[in-house]
Amino acid sequence: MIHPTFFGNLEVYLLVALILLSFGLYGLISRPGLISMLISVELILNGAGLNFMAFNTFIAPDKTEGATFTLFVMGLAAAEAAITLSIAVAIYRRFRLITADNLSGMKD
Incomplete structure (x- = not known):
């Protein structure tokens, strides 16, 4: 059983x-697909949001800047996901490919 104060530490x-940042960076570097790159960027942004919330909770618990900034990052991540998915669908409909390696040759 997990100790009750296990999640009460900033280090956790x-x-x-x-870990979220590492998985996101690994996925961003190792996967050529646009959708997997999008998921990796979302992992990176979630790791950053978790950092903001953790520091806000443990260092300045009375202030709301961490929560506000995390909500702002989540909103940007949602907008980025919607734009990226719409671009990926448009690229797939036109060129029938979805890997980022082949996108550099499409200059027409």
Whole structure:
């Protein structure tokens, strides 16, 4: 059983945020597909949002800047996901490909 104060440590949240960031960077580097790159960027942004919330909770618990900034990052991530998915659908409809490696040759 997990100790009740296990999630009361800043280090636990920072470790989870680092894991999210690491998985996101690995996926961004190793996967050529646009959808997998989008998921990797979302993991990176979620790790950053978790950092903001953790530091806000443990360092300045009375202030709302961390929560406000995290909501702003989540809104930007949602807009980025919608725009990226619409671009990916348009590219797939026109060129019938979805990997980022082949996108550099489409200059016409």
